Amino acid sequence: MPRAFRPELAGVPESPLVLIATEAEATPGAIKLCYGESDMPTPEFICRAADEAARAGHTFYTHTAGTPALRDAIAAKVHALHGVELRRSEIACTIGASMAIYLAIRSFVGAGDNAVIVSPAYAIYANGVRMAGGEPRFAPLVRSGARFAFDLDAVKGAINARTRMIVVNSPSNPTGWMISRDEQRALIELAQEHDLVLLADEVYERLAYGTALAPSFATVADGYDGLIVVNSFSKTFNMTGWRLGWAQASERTARVMYAAAEFMTSNPNAMTQEAGIVALRDGDAYVAELRAHYAARRDQVRSALGAIRGLTLPQVDGAFYAFPAVAGLTDSATRAAELLRTANVAVAPGSAFGPGGEGHLRLCFAASEATMTEALARLTAVLS
Ligand SMILES: Cc1ncc(COP(=O)(O)O)c(C=O)c1O
Known part of the structure; x- marks a missing residue:
């Protein structure tokens, strides 16, 4: 008999974000937009x-x-x-x-x-x-x-x-x-x-x-x-x-x-x-610059993904995520895994965010302009 774990901890699922990121790290050339962080280093x-x-x-x-x-x-x-x-x-x-x-x-x-x-x-x-x-x-x-x-x-x-x-x-x-x-x-x-x-x-x-x-x-x-x-x-x-x-x-x-x-x-x-x-x-000037950079990335994501039929993008008032609803999507974890294979971009499945999350994908847009441009081109090619 294996030793039993405490149910409070054993009931905690491994984070779907960590799972997809681990797969992305093992995939050459993959772009990771699945975590809540920038690809830009600390100033x-x-x-x-x-x-x-x-x-x-x-x-x-x-x-x-x-x-x-x-x-x-x-x-x-x-x-x-x-x-x-x-x-x-x-x-x-x-x-x-x-x-x-x-x-x-x-x-x-x-x-x-x-x-x-x-x-x-x-x-x-x-x-x-x-x-x-x-x-x-x-x-x-x-x-x-x-x-x-x-x-x-x-x-x-x-x-x-x-x-x-x-x-x-x-x-x-x-x-x-x-x-x-x-x-x-x-x-x-x-x-x-x-x-x-x-x-x-x-x-x-x-x-x-x-x-x-x-x-x-x-x-x-x-x-x-x-x-x-x-x-x-x-x-x-x-x-x-x-x-x-x-x-x-x-x-x-x-x-x-x-x-x-x-x-x-x-x-x-x-x-x-x-x-x-x-x-x-x-850090105030740095924060102002970062905010302006993210605002530009937010607009970049909106114009790229907003043009794709079947995606509905909620307005982003703060933070650095796009959370499009995908028409007909019922299994966002499988779709996110597919997108990593087909577009070589790791995004987070909406189901990772509890009730109301399924049917969505989450992209973190806190990346450099070059990273976002490449990621959006890849996603557009697959999702269009
Ligand atoms: C809403 C929210 N709270 C807390 C955290 C964790 O932040 P920290 O890195 O300070 O632990 C995150 C990280 O993604 C977050 O998105």
């Missing part, structure tokens, strides 16, 4: 800061929640961007936003509980809830003309007596949808009414098109201590491999989260934290 000024930090002796453990200097730099940036005052003790730095998300879920959701996830959504939330022993429940966005739209009634309908948390990601991976401030207020009120934690994933907040900055739940929380905002250096500064993110939460919640992290990961790597301070301090 030089951030790399240099990490290098200098290592040489200057930032090679030791730090406080689990991050150095005071990094937490103060995050507080200063949140204030500059959103006008929200945070104390150092309300910030816990983590190994990517991923760890902040897991800690937030694990702090509040357990066996017999559930969390309501606005979907389609990155699979980290549903799987985090499963790993905590809870049940993910889904509140789908609805299609409204060319865009995805928020459905507060779907969230209300998914809440029951065992609900502990609502999870919302805006700007959204994979849909490109962005929540409005009024919708944020309504969700905060709903969370307050049911005494739920509201976990807001804002890792794409600075990659919003048209407005430059997406609205943050932190600006409408009005002191509600059930709000946890997570954010990251990954997408804003092309630092996916560095693994640095953070949570903003009440002091009580932040303490529970970092106390637990001490015995899982301990602190985020010390020189990365130093580089993070420099990214926040000196």
